[in-house]
Amino acid sequence: MTAGPEPLSAADRTALNRELSELRAERAKVAATLGDADEPGDRADQADELQRATDAERLDARIDEIEETLRDSPDARPSSTGAVGVGSAVTVRFDDGTESTVHIGELADADDPGLVTADSPLGRALLGRTAGEDVSYATPLGRSSVTVLSVGAPGGGS
Structure with missing residues (x-):
């Protein structure tokens, strides 16, 4: 990075x-x-x-x-451009229609089910993306995609 x-x-x-x-x-x-x-x-x-x-x-x-x-290490802040960065809260819609808000972090935390690490397949695919973009990424079961619905600060604000 x-x-x-x-x-x-x-x-x-x-x-x-x-x-x-x-x-x-x-x-x-x-x-x-x-x-x-x-x-x-x-x-x-x-x-x-x-x-x-x-x-x-x-x-x-x-x-x-x-x-x-x-x-x-400096504090992570969501990008001022509205693009996904470390610290961003991102609402996405998966292929099956379900929606979820995740936040992008650098460190895995078993106590935080909404965390997506920046070096995971989904995290890497989301970095730099903005609301409205369709994002494809590899999973162990094959390719998957999500639509970025919103990008905001940690805690859910857009």
Whole structure:
């Protein structure tokens, strides 16, 4: 997309902040178990200690990555041209006539059934489109299409 950090929608920021909170809690639990033993134990104890240290390093790396993303990524805003962008709420009509409003985000979130990631087939097909356009995209079951009915800000405003 761009050379710099990708914009984050409010939903993406919320998901990252939730993950960061969970990682910090997990890191605190791991840290509490490091260096428990006063005496060096057997090889199994040493291996367990090494595994906890490795877990702490992995958690620290992910925490640093999320903090950097949150700090450096600009807020996503729907395009002022009315075109679909990261952060847009898009109402579409599918081939079968059903209509749905989805929002375009950078990060998958299992708690958000209306999220379409920008790198998914539908998300890629919608980026840059405007209301009234018919959009075709590939699915595991073959080609599908939608009509873009409206493009608005997150939360549904057009």
